[in-house]
Amino acid sequence: MKLPPLDYIRPVTLAEAIAILAAHGGDAKAIAGGQSLMPLLAFRLAAPELLVDIGRLPGLRHIDISVEGVDLGALVTWRDIERDARLTYAHPLLAAAIAHVAHYQIRNRGTVGGSLAHADPAAEMPGIAITCDALITVVGPNGTRMVPANEFCLGGLSTVLEFDELVTNVRLPPWKQNRRWAFEEFARRRGDFALAGVAAFYDIDQNGTMRDPHVGVIGVGDRPMRLSVVENLLEGKSLDAGLILQAAALARDAVDPTDDIHAEAAYRRDMVGVLLERVLARAGNIVLMEAA
Amino acid sequence: MNNVSQLLVGHPVERMEDARFLSGSGLFVDDLERDGMLHAAILRSSIAHADIVSIDTSAALRMPGVHAVITAADIGGEIPVIPLRLAPLPEFEPFRQPVIAADKVRYVGEPIAVVVADSRAIAEDALEAIDVQFEALSAVTGRGATEDALFACADDNVSLRYSAGFGDADAAFANADYVRTERFSVQRHTALPMETRGLLAEWDSSSARLIVTGATKVTFYNRRALAKMLDLGQDDIDLIEIDVGGGFGVRGEFYPEDFLIPFAARKLARPVKWIEDRREHLMAINHSRDVACELSIACRSDGTMLGLRGAVFSDMGAYIRTNGGVVPAKAAQFLPGPYRIPNVSVSVETFMTSKTPVGTYRGPGRFEANFFRERLIDMVALDLGIDVAEIRRKNLITEAELPYPIDGLVPYEGPTSYDTGNYVEVFERALLEIGWRDKCHLQGRLIDGVRHGIGLGCFVESGGAGPKENAALTLERDGSLTIAVGSSVLGQGLETVLGQIAADTLSIPFDRIRVLHGSTTLLDEGFGTYHSRAVVMGGSAVLDAAKKLREKILEQAANHLGRPNSELTIADQHVVAANGASVSLAALATEQVLSADGTFANTTRTYSYGTHAAHVTVDPRTGRVEILDYVAVEDVGRAINPAIVHGQAIGAIVQGLGGVFFDHLVYDEEAQLLNASLADYLVPTASDFPRLRAVTLELRPSLTNPLGAKGAGEGGIVAVAAATANAVAAALTPLGVEIHHLPLTPPRLWRLIKDARDRTPTAA
Structure with a gap:
């Protein structure tokens, strides 16, 4: 499990990093925390000629909180998020979801940009980005483009990123006051990739009905996804136990997981329903008498 | 004094x-460096069953930094085979493993070539340059005859069959009030020591002597085996044991690499180091468990056990290695356990498949046998309306009955008897520790969305x-x-003791x-x-x-x-x-x-014994099991160092819980190992099972040795599946779920619950 032969370079500016990636025409690979790429190299599932270490590029490790939302630099680590007490108020869903990422060692190294670029379908960060309608900033030789999170992932471990582009930051829209939310995921062991995970939030209008509900799932398809049928069901209604069960049933039908060695597809499909019930019950402070 | x-x-x-x-x-062995030391990497078969048509090493040999590529052709003469260390039955001889594949591969991971290079990285680069042409044969993934038998001598892929027993099981079953038969299985998994295997072999040309560092477990036996293979005198070889990061039965047996690395060192007259990486570890080191059993019990209607019949089926993988048939033999021998069952009949069938060979792993056969029997006892108790504690109490062998002979359950072993003990007292202690009287009303109850279950597992186990x-x-x-x-x-603390x-x-x-x-x-x-x-x-x-x-x-x-x-x-x-x-x-x-x-x-074995008790909750919607309390009570005769024994017990419980919930070597229908990494082969981590207890007793010293000690390293694992699965089953009994097979993953429990519901739509 030694790395294949490769060269290594650590550019000091973003422009330099982009230029190096562009010059190598797809044979170079950016590396930051290395938590996804290093195992791929060790298993020789990836064999780039050159590793471009972007870990020390300046200006990419900020957590900016403003009226425009929460802006995370690509080099922000899970530990940075965990330690930033402001996020508990500025974006509690993000803080709660990131608390599920892996273990100490990985949390100290793994980065927001790396997770987005790797696009594991069970990873929390891409799931939160999609659930929250985040905007991802991508920089390449031709400049900067903003990619809506729901257009970023193309499939399993595949994104719109070109070989010479880097994620520089991701912006989550501002978190409204009194927003109701919850996050649940189910993993075999603490810190493992989720077999299924559900994030949901909504606002409440003066009539007590739900406005602008967002529901996202991870781990049950080739990419994280929004459950728009569920969001449509919830919009404008007030939450009760019956509606929760209805939402869970729709959610089960809306996902299309596959079998793998950890779980059969039917299990993951059912977990989406179970977790959505629990998420909505928690968000709405509703006691569900679970049939069991 | x-x-x-x-x-x-x-x-x-x-x-x-x-x-x-x-x-x-x-x-540890990987800490060692020597002047002029080279590094080895091993080309392992990527397909499960095939004829080798050709091996072209020329491109690899041309790579800078590569010193040798060794294949079967370079060994010269007949390829040595790995000997049967334990119970060398003649039936197993045709199934022994050659140290390197010559014209056929039989499992994914079987060594085909050894590259020796300036660094491990270069050696791995060179592995990719070796061109092996295979003629694929159909893989054998289960029991029974196949299109392409693995060995010419066994059309049905069966390597051994025997029956054994005592008393008259047929008569007992014919006259019993009640009989029940069930099929159980324990999945293929392995021990996973923290330190993978490794060897440093040094050949001194001037004295024609070989030094191999990294040996352990049975160094003197391995030296004899190696001397024979290399045509050296035993005194020409030193096997050196330094610090070892875990063994658990799998590490230190004679493996192909124990020949190949010394051979390479002698051939090149240079020190050669080989450190197994985790991927090759999972496909190369002995796998274990992988035993199925059809178990029948005959009882009086009051729960008195009269007879037991067990048919044990053991997937041995592609070859019979050093441990021979110990796993199935012990699974059969320990089926009756610590109970007074006068009529017992067991049979063993070992069959070959296109998977990594099987060997012993902490509590070999016992982990399986206790799971099978203790599960069946709970089913019997439920059928007969008897409390699960009461049926055990009634049938446990009493102190007055000891020594209790269990002769004849392993046909090639001499007579043996459970030695000293007070099985009932230890059992009662476990009930007290878990709070049985106060908690047994929780069985199957749904509280805050989870169902509670408390399970018991009794065992007796040999050592020494x-x-x-x-x-x-x-x-x-x-x-x-x-x-x-x-x-x-x-790594077990023997120096201290x-x-x-x-x-x-x-x-x-x-x-x-x-x-x-x-x-x-x-x-x-x-x-x-x-x-x-x-x-x-x-x-x-x-x-x-x-x-x-x-x-x-x-x-x-x-x-x-x-x-x-x-x-x-x-x-x-x-x-x-x-x-x-x-x-x-x-x-x-x-x-x-x-x-x-x-x-x-001394050839008289010690018999440690005890009872495990587990209190779990099961989330019936996700299949998640939480261990609320777990206690293992064991009489080890005499604990030389109670802290070490306690550590052994707790570690063994965790390892056993891995076998119940996580550890699983998954193969597909082509006999490809699907999870040869720790990303997908799950083991318990420090945070998974925080609430475990062990009580070590010194009630009855062993009479076989002056210390009075009995084996103490395995009792912590052997009843884990029994107690835990019984607890999970008790939690899910109201849903009509029965547990027969490990591992108890959340998706599997979810499936059992769902299927039980679908069978009886009106059930709770």
Whole structure:
């Protein structure tokens, strides 16, 4: 499990990093925390000629909180998020979801940009980005483009990123006051990739009905996804136990997981329903008498 | 003699190894560097069953930094086969593993070539340049005949069948009020020591001698095997044991690499190091468990057990390695467990598949047998309307019935009997610890969305395999003591325990004792560490040597002081006479070489026993199981170091819970191993099972050895599946779920619950 032969370079500016990636025409690979790429190299599932270490590029490790939302630099680590007490108020869903990422060692190294670029379908960060309608900033030789999170992932471990582009930051829209939310995921062991995970939030209008509900799932398809049928069901209604069960049933039908060695597809499909019930019950402070 | 308050045996002495390990100054095989050392990597078969048409190593050989590529063609003559170390049945001989594949591969991971290069990275690069042409054959993934049999001598892929038993099971079943038959299975998994295997082989051309470092477990046996294969004398080879990061049965057996790496070192006349990486570890080291059983029980309607019939089916993988058929033989032998069952009949069938070969793993066969039997007992209790504690109490062998013969369950082994014990008392203690009386009303109850279950598992388990063990003690000229022993250290704290035993006999402070272990350079013969034998056998050998050394010391002191032996005692590193005259141990050792050899020979096994109890909750919607409380109670006869025994027990419970919930080597229909990495092969981590307890008792010492010790390293694992699965089953009984198969993953429990619901839509 030694790395294949490769060269290594650590550019000091973003422009330099982009230029190096562009010059190598797809044979170079950016590396930051290395938590996804290093195992791929060790298993020789990836064999780039050159590793471009972007870990020390300046200006990419900020957590900016403003009226425009929460802006995370690509080099922000899970530990940075965990330690930033402001996020508990500025974006509690993000803080709660990131608390599920892996273990100490990985949390100290793994980065927001790396997770987005790797696009594991069970990873929390891409799931939160999609659930929250985040905007991802991508920089390449031709400049900067903003990619809506729901257009970023193309499939399993595949994104719109070109070989010479880097994620520089991701912006989550501002978190409204009194927003109701919850996050649940189910993993075999603490810190493992989720077999299924559900994030949901909504606002409440003066009539007590739900406005602008967002529901996202991870781990049950080739990419994280929004459950728009569920969001449509919830919009404008007030939450009760019956509606929760209805939402869970729709959610089960809306996902299309596959079998793998950890779980059969039917299990993951059912977990989406179970977790959505629990998420909505928690968000709405509703006691569900679970049939069991 | 010693002041009783100073005795170390029986006290939780801090391990003498810990400072070394905790400060990072342990010495493991990968820490070793040598001038001119080369690194080996092994090309392993990527397909499960195929004829090898050709192997082209030319491109690899041309790569800079590559020194050799060794294939079967380079071995010359007949390819050596790995011998059967335990119970060498002639039936198994055709299925032994050649040390390298010549014209056929039979499992994914089988060695085909060895690359030796300047670095491991270059060696791995070169592996990719070797071109092997295969003619694929159909893979064998289960029991029964296949299109392409694995071995010409076995059309049906069966390597061994036998039946055994005592009493008259047929009559017992014919006359019983009640019988029940169920099929159970335990999945293929492995021990996963923290340190993977590794070897450093050094060939000295001038003296034509070989030194292999990284050996462990059964070094003397492995030396004999290696000498034969390399056509060397035993004295031409040293196997050296240094620190070892876990064994659990799998590490230290003779594997293909134990030939290939020394062979490469001799061929190149350079030191060659091979460190197994985790991926190859998972496909190369012995797999284990993978046993299925059809188990029948006959009872009176009051729950009295009358007869047991068990058919054990064991997937041995592609070859029979050193451990032979120990796993299925012990699974069959321990089916009756600690119960009074007068009529028992067992059968064993071992079959070959296109998977990694199977060997022993901590509690081989016992983990499986206890799971099968204890599950069936709970089913019987439910059928007959008897409390699960009561049915066990009624049938446990009483102390008055001991020794209790269990002859004839392994046809090729001699008579054996459960030795000493009070099975009922230990059982009652486990009930008390788990709070059975207060908690049994929780069985199956749904509280806050989770169902509660409490399960019990009783066991008896053998240890202390013979035939003997040797030790040599030397009083050094500085007054310190050196112990050399034929037992192997696998990280279990043996140095401390042996030090305690010697310290008590010789009154030498613990910190002045050094323990050398395992290496073939230390003694003429040693027997190693397996079957929970190191304390029973090695400890007794050290005790014997220590007593002899004490006599020699006193004799020399008697000469020195001019006082009779009877007036002398050893205290504070001196021999003191009744009149107050004294001489230091260092002075005595300077006057004359003071050393003694000790030995302990015994083929009578010890039988540890106990009961595990588990209290779990199951989330019936996700299948998640939480362990709320777990207690393992075991009588080990005598605990030399209770802290070490406790650590062994807790570690064993965690490892067992891995086997219940996580560890699973998954193969597809082409016999490809699908999870050869720790990303997908799950093991328990520190945070998974925080609430575990172990109670070690010393109720009934063993009579087989002077220490009174019984095996203590395996009792913590052998009943884990039994107790835990019974707890999960109890939690889910109201849903109509029965547990027959491991592992109990959330998706599997979810499936069982769903299927039970679908069968009876009206159920809760």
